[in-house]
Amino acid sequence: MKYLFFLLLFSLTLDANEAQNIIKKLEKNLRGDYMYGTMKMIVTSKRGQRTVKIESWSKGNDKSFIKILYPKKDKGITFLKLDTQMWQYIPKIERTIKIPSSMMLQSWMGSDFTNDDMVKESSFEEDYHTKLLSKRGNFATLELIPKEDAAVVWGKIIIDVDIKNAAPLKETFYDDRMKKVRILTFSKIEKHGSHTIPMIMELKPLDANKKKNSTKVIYEKIDFDTHIDASYFTKHALKRYSR
Amino acid sequence: MRFTLALKNILKSKGRSLTTLLLSLFTTTLFIVYVAFMDGSHHQIIKSSVEIYTGYAHVNLKGYRDESDYGNLIEDASSIDEILRNDTSIKTYAPRFETYALLSGDEKSVGSMIVGIIPSKEEKLSKLASSLSKGEYLNDNDTNAIYIGIKLAERLKITIGSQIAMVGSSIDYSIAADIFTVKGIFKTGLFDFDAQSAFVNKSYLDSVILSDNKATYFTVDFQNNDHINKVTSALQAKLPSQYEAVGWDSLLSSLVQAMLVDSIFGYISISIFFLVIFFVVMIFSYVNIYTRTREIGLLRALGLTSKDIFIILFIEILLLATVAVSIGAIIGGVIAHHYELQPIVIDGIAEMYKDYGLVSDEVPMHFDLFTITWNALTIFILNLLAIVYPALKINKLTATEAMRYV
Numbered sequence: 309m310k311y312l313f314f315l316l317l318f319s320l321t322l323d324a325n326e327a328q329n330i331i332k333k334l335e336k337n338l339r340g341d342y343m344y345g346t347m348k349m350i351v352t353s354k355r356g357q358r359t360v361k362i363e364s365w366s367k368g369n370d371k372s373f374i375k376i377l378y379p380k381k382d383k384g385i386t387f388l389k390l391d392t393q394m395w396q397y398i399p400k401i402e403r404t405i406k407i408p409s410s411m412m413l414q415s416w417m418g419s420d421f422t423n424d425d426m427v428k429e430s431s432f433e434e435d436y437h438t439k440l441l442s443k444r445g446n447f448a449t450l451e452l453i454p455k456e457d458a459a460v461v462w463g464k465i466i467i468d469v470d471i472k473n474a475a476p477l478k479e480t481f482y483d484d485r486m487k488k489v490r491i492l493t494f495s496k497i498e499k500h501g502s503h504t505i506p507m508i509m510e511l512k513p514l515d516a517n518k519k520k521n522s523t524k525v526i527y528e529k530i531d532f533d534t535h536i537d538a539s540y541f542t543k544h545a546l547k548r549y550s551r
Numbered sequence: 552m553r554f555t556l557a558l559k560n561i562l563k564s565k566g567r568s569l570t571t572l573l574l575s576l577f578t579t580t581l582f583i584v585y586v587a588f589m590d591g592s593h594h595q596i597i598k599s600s601v602e603i604y605t606g607y608a609h610v611n612l613k614g615y616r617d618e619s620d621y622g623n624l625i626e627d628a629s630s631i632d633e634i635l636r637n638d639t640s641i642k643t644y645a646p647r648f649e650t651y652a653l654l655s656g657d658e659k660s661v662g663s664m665i666v667g668i669i670p671s672k673e674e675k676l677s678k679l680a681s682s683l684s685k686g687e688y689l690n691d692n693d694t695n696a697i698y699i700g701i702k703l704a705e706r707l708k709i710t711i712g713s714q715i716a717m718v719g720s721s722i723d724y725s726i727a728a729d730i731f732t733v734k735g736i737f738k739t740g741l742f743d744f745d746a747q748s749a750f751v752n753k754s755y756l757d758s759v760i761l762s763d764n765k766a767t768y769f770t771v772d773f774q775n776n777d778h779i780n781k782v783t784s785a786l787q788a789k790l791p792s793q794y795e796a797v798g799w800d801s802l803l804s805s806l807v808q809a810m811l812v813d814s815i816f817g818y819i820s821i822s823i824f825f826l827v828i829f830f831v832v833m834i835f836s837y838v839n840i841y842t843r844t845r846e847i848g849l850l851r852a853l854g855l856t857s858k859d860i861f862i863i864l865f866i867e868i869l870l871l872a873t874v875a876v877s878i879g880a881i882i883g884g885v886i887a888h889h890y891e892l893q894p895i896v897i898d899g900i901a902e903m904y905k906d907y908g909l910v911s912d913e914v915p916m917h918f919d920l921f922t923i924t925w926n927a928l929t930i931f932i933l934n935l936l937a938i939v940y941p942a943l944k945i946n947k948l949t950a951t952e953a954m955r956y957v
Binding site for chain 1: 614618619621622623651653656660661662666716718720721722724725726728729730951
């Protein structure tokens, strides 16, 4: 009996370690020291479909600079994220505005992503307890429950992972009442330098009023092997690189 | 005979009768005044919320109440305008376009509700114009002018003539941005409203967020707003099926429920007081009846049954309660009516209850005949119930026991 108990405990510990290793590799793969990319964001809602083209520069997980390239009406709008703070520059009114915390849950550029999604720094590895739910060949399903002191908004996240490529396939987000609220799916995994990245991700809110909504982000260019000048991550950059 | 005996007993024991009468009269008056004051303050809070901005009814797309986003707009505002214009039950109406945007002064940025209004129409529908605190109210030709809540102005650290940037979303979800000059500052007294709202001329806002001929809803003031469910149902029948007419009680449902909960707590508080009064009346009756034990024993010896005795005691309290409750109801009613017309002024009460939406230190009572009637009946029934136990108890004694009772 005692033997069985230890065997069970040992296997649970192994599962937890394995789950932790999968998450660690996944996050390391998705994050480079620097990343430059251009992407297309297709937002579908009750009011129709809209395409936004974006150019982005980032350093680690806490600094990023985004510039809107298209549509023409929004061209030159820039966003700067430093840690958990966010600023935007609007060329039409020549103003740099800090986005206050009260606006963090507002939609970003009319998409299903919120401002908070853009600035959050939560790390699956650091902020969540990980549990391996299933594993079949190169595919695993993990359950992530937030740690007690983690500043995250989700009650639970279930992630399907491609272990071989250390890439996510699907993330299902639950609120604090354990109600499923949105699904993020990933596809078209490609190798870029030492990283294997899903080039397409699609966010689908599950709210009954947002049945027609979805936001698809398609990476057109992505480069992890580049050095980005520190000048991009200053408030002066908002106006300077807007043009 | 029983009635005559009861009447004689009342008149014979003047002190006892007067005490019972005054106790019931005071309780009735107090109950009616308390309820009139409580209902009055609730009516005042709801009336303020309705008349300051919300309005008596809204017409909006079905689903807008659940998800107030650009997916649930009135896409052809002119067609709704035409229906409302031809409805004779409507006194006045106006379209509004409510959106949420970032307002930014020189130092601070604040997320706020921005509303496109037709200033001349809104003047007749809400208290926005009359709530002007500084500067000027908007007019229908204004362009980059903004009319802003006093608390919001304080949060943004701006005043009349200051320029503020607005960054929001156009209805095609592109970024909408513009610079506005503060034309006026208003103070309604509704704390959250003054801290989170700003108004601009709708025709100009339409050009900024591309919302021409669109509205989030129409606000409606009927010729007679007393039976709001009836008039909104009649309006609903005239609207295309995808739209709905919603009365103020649904628009302010959370406030109405808060008032209901407050009323329940109010009634619980006053019930405790009544429980005390009930036992005082009962103990008083008990003592009174027992002081008359020998007299009751004599009546029993003369041939009256215990039922007769019970009826005599019951008629006594019935007569006293009828007189006391009637006078109490008249006094309570007169007080309620007087303070409905000339409200009580309690300095600082608006500040204390600002979160509830109380905007004035004047608290009118609410005079309502139905409420007064059920208040009075409650006290009347309590009085009758108070006599039951002592009367039954005394009737258990035999005539001999009663006559020997010291």
